[in-house]
Amino acid sequence: MIKRIAWAGLMLLSAHASADSPASFMAHYAQQAGVAVSALSPARGEALYRGEHPGRSGAAQSCASCHTANPKQAGQTRVGKRIEPLAPSVNPQRFTDAAKVEKWFRRNCTDVLARECSAQEKGDFIAFLNQVK
Amino acid sequence: MNYLLRGIGVLATVGTLSLLAFSLPSGGEARGDGGDDLMPRLAHKNWQQECASCHLAYSPALLPRASWQRVMGGLEQHFGENASLDPATQADILRFLEANAADSGTSRMGDKVMQRMDRNTAPLRITETRWFVKKHDEVPRATWTRKSVGSAANCAACHRQAEKGVFDEDTVRIPK
Numbered sequence: 001m002i003k004r005i006a007w008a009g010l011m012l013l014s015a016h017a018s019a020d021s022p023a024s025f026m027a028h029y030a031q032q033a034g035v036a037v038s039a040l041s042p043a044r045g046e047a048l049y050r051g052e053h054p055g056r057s058g059a060a061q062s063c064a065s066c067h068t069a070n071p072k073q074a075g076q077t078r079v080g081k082r083i084e085p086l087a088p089s090v091n092p093q094r095f096t097d098a099a100k101v102e103k104w105f106r107r108n109c110t111d112v113l114a115r116e117c118s119a120q121e122k123g124d125f126i127a128f129l130n131q132v133k
Numbered sequence: 134m135n136y137l138l139r140g141i142g143v144l145a146t147v148g149t150l151s152l153l154a155f156s157l158p159s160g161g162e163a164r165g166d167g168g169d170d171l172m173p174r175l176a177h178k179n180w181q182q183e184c185a186s187c188h189l190a191y192s193p194a195l196l197p198r199a200s201w202q203r204v205m206g207g208l209e210q211h212f213g214e215n216a217s218l219d220p221a222t223q224a225d226i227l228r229f230l231e232a233n234a235a236d237s238g239t240s241r242m243g244d245k246v247m248q249r250m251d252r253n254t255a256p257l258r259i260t261e262t263r264w265f266v267k268k269h270d271e272v273p274r275a276t277w278t279r280k281s282v283g284s285a286a287n288c289a290a291c292h293r294q295a296e297k298g299v300f301d302e303d304t305v306r307i308p309k
Contacts, residue, residue: 057213078214079188080287099219107215 022088022095022130029123040120045128048121053112061112071132087132095126170301173240177229179222187216189288189295191259193233194243199255201230212258212286260285272307281308 030037048063049071055061066083067075072090075083085091095101109117117125172192184190193201205227208216218226235243235250249263256262269285276282282290289295294304 077187078283080283080290081185081188103218107217110209110215 020096020098020101022126025095025098025101025126026123026130029119029126032119033123035120035123037123040123040127042124042128042131044121045124045126048117048125049128053114055112063108063112071129087129089133094129170299172242172298172300173233174298175229175233177226179226180229183218183222183226187214188286191288192242192298193230193237194235194240195246195259195262195265196234197236197247197250197255198231198234200257201227201234203255203257205230276307279308 026040027037030040049067050062050064050069052060052062066077067086071087072085074085077083084093086094088094105117105122109115109121173194175193180193181190196204204211205223208218208223231237233239233243235246237243246262246264249267251263259265277285288300291305291307292300293306294300
């Protein structure tokens with residue numbers, strides 16, 4: 001009996017964990033930034049996506065350098081491994097896992113911008129990708 | 134007479150081979166590696182998931198423990214990229230790499246890498262090991278930088294079955 005209750009609890013928890021979506025991330029980051037979800041801007045997100053910054057090697061780099069100019073396309077890591085598309089419209093796996101989303105923002109913002117991204121920027125970024133149809 | 138000699142030869146060979154096979158406590162399959170150019174068959178969720186999100190999950194048998202400690206201790210600057218992990222995942226992957234490292238004595242591949250290793254060094258790159266250099270000495274330098282290859286870190290560009298741990302020469306096709 002206890003086992004069954006524990007199991008049901010686990011199922012609920014995992015159902016909750018997998019319920020993350022681009023919309024829930026946008027709500028989360030907007031709240032963190034202290035703004036309304038409607039204040040998130042796909043245009044600012046796109047500027048962030050395409051914005052070029054001096055990379056460690058000196059050459060300009062942007063999100064698009066690895067993810068390509070079109071987020072519906074697959075990209076490539078520096079050592080040639082495929083990166084699945086970022087746009088949720090073609091890759092529904094995107095923005096469904098909080099740990100993954102935070103990990104990649106942390107890594108890639110530091111690589112491209114040489115700093116972490118703000119909650120507002122993360123929200124804008126997802127707002128942009130989420131409307132790429 | 135000739136047949137007798139040949140028979141004895143065959144018997145002796147089979148005998149020696151089977152003796153060898155049974156006396157090696159961790160030979161072949163039991164040690165997880167099937168032959169000369171096969172990586173030990175290993176499964177580890179975090180290693181496969183995390184390392185393989187950017188590059189092939191390089192076999193732990195290709196570097197000694199000291200190297201893996203250096204690699205995993207510097208993920209924030211991982212060959213020019215931030216590959217940082219949460220501490221628990223990082224520690225879990227390091228434990229796995231150490232347990233199966235070239236000098237862990239768990240694979241034939243590791244033994245071969247160590248045969249050529251200068252014990253005082255802990256290279257950060259697999260491509261810097263003498264074993265790797267020797268194995269690839271017939272590949273011209275320009276080949277590595279071809280657009281279709283990218284860099285020597287991209288095993289699968291030429292080793293078409295690298296993802297499966299198969300690296301023998303029959304499976305090599307160098308792209309144009």
